[in-house]
Amino acid sequence: MNERRVGRAPLAYENEAFVNSPDGRILRILSEYMEPIARFRREQIQDTVVFFGSARFQSRAAAKEKLAELETIGAQLPDHEFERCKKNALAAMDMARYYEDARRLAFLLSKWSIHIPARRRRFVVTTGGGPGIMEAANLGAQEAGAKTIGLNIALPFEQMPNPHISPSLNFEFHYFFMRKFWFAYLSKALVIFPGGFGTMDEFFEILTLAQTQKLAKKILVVVYGSEYWNRLFNFQTMVDAGTISAEDLELFKIVDSPEEGFEFLREGLTKYHLGPEPKHKGERVPEIPKTNP
Numbered sequence: 001m002n003e004r005r006v007g008r009a010p011l012a013y014e015n016e017a018f019v020n021s022p023d024g025r026i027l028r029i030l031s032e033y034m035e036p037i038a039r040f041r042r043e044q045i046q047d048t049v050v051f052f053g054s055a056r057f058q059s060r061a062a063a064k065e066k067l068a069e070l071e072t073i074g075a076q077l078p079d080h081e082f083e084r085c086k087k088n089a090l091a092a093m094d095m096a097r098y099y100e101d102a103r104r105l106a107f108l109l110s111k112w113s114i115h116i117p118a119r120r121r122r123f124v125v126t127t128g129g130g131p132g133i134m135e136a137a138n139l140g141a142q143e144a145g146a147k148t149i150g151l152n153i154a155l156p157f158e159q160m161p162n163p164h165i166s167p168s169l170n171f172e173f174h175y176f177f178m179r180k181f182w183f184a185y186l187s188k189a190l191v192i193f194p195g196g197f198g199t200m201d202e203f204f205e206i207l208t209l210a211q212t213q214k215l216a217k218k219i220l221v222v223v224y225g226s227e228y229w230n231r232l233f234n235f236q237t238m239v240d241a242g243t244i245s246a247e248d249l250e251l252f253k254i255v256d257s258p259e260e261g262f263e264f265l266r267e268g269l270t271k272y273h274l275g276p277e278p279k280h281k282g283e284r285v286p287e288i289p290k291t292n293p
Contacts, residue, residue: 028174029178032175032178033181039168040186043166043168044119044121045121045169045186046120046121046186047123047124048123048124048125048149048188049125049188049191050126050127050183050187050191051102051126051134052190052199052203053098053102053132053133053134053193053199053224054095054098054193054195054196055128055130055159056095056196057092057098057099057132058095058096058099059096059136060100063092063093063095063096064093066092067092070089095194098194098224098228099133099136101257102133102136102193103143105140105258105261106136106137106138106140106144107143108140108144108259109123109262109266110124110125110140110141110144111146116274121146121147122273122274123189123265123269124169125137125140125141125146125148126148127149128153128198129151129152129153129159129165130160131159134162135164138150138165139162139164141164142166148164148165148166149165149169149171151179151182151183152171153174153179154173180205184209187219188217188220188269189222190202190219190222191222191261191265192222192224192252193225194229203221203223207251207252211244217272218268218272220265220269221253222252222253222255222264223253223255224254224256225254226254235249
């Protein structure tokens with residue numbers, strides 16, 4: 001009687017159908033935790049400063065170019081279409097100041113941080129890896145000669161990583177919550193530029209963690225652009241209504257220039273994170289977890 005020879009089954013971690021199935025979800029989640037750990041350790045990253053803001057803002061040069069293009073083709077457009085496009089182009093020119101300011105602030109911070117005597121890289125500029133304010137911050141850090149991190153997210157509509165991220169620190173995430181974890185875990189400061197829903201989400205999540213003392217470290221929060229934020233929110237209304245405490249307004253600082261933002265960050269990062277002993281009650285410096293070889 002002939003016996004049928006059975007071939008070897010694939011190893012579980014090489015079984016693509018299993019790894020990509022609902023049963024393999026925990027492996028995919030763990031990979032988005034462990035793979036960044038390996039890279040951060042290899043690149044000697046100790047901590048970060050995270051920049052958030054609109055993905056839609058353009059550089060001043062790009063905004064000027066689009067406005068000039070519109071003026072060239074304007075005669076070919078119906079009047080109402082031309083007026084709509086011109087309004088958008090002028091708004092883009094106005095908002096370009098935030099792109100340039102994010103670039104400048106990231107440059108100043110990175111130029112300072114690369115000269116901090118330390119075994120590992122301190123206060124590395126980190127963004128969501130896309131265009132707009134993210135691109136500006138990565139560009140500013142790159143221009144300062146520093147490493148810079150991009151934590152991109154896979155979306156149904158394409159968001160390509162900007163070209164200014166250090167190639168070895170260019171990440172792509174599937175899970176929003178794992179991406180958010182890496183924004184918060186190594187961060188010693190957060191810089192919030194004008195933005196949309198995603199920026200609001202990230203801003204208020206960090207404020208909530210700080211307010212409820214769920215962060216084991218002092219995290220500085222810089223809110224950039226009083227004109228934008230004061231039109232969008234009246235934080236005093238929350239105090240007056242008793243939904244937050246007056247002290248909660250001290251969880252962040254609103255600034256209006258790259259130099260002002262840099263001085264606040266430099267002083268705070270020095271005070272809380274460069275001294276010989278932690279200066280904030282309950283603080284511990286999060287280390288990249290070590291794994292056995």
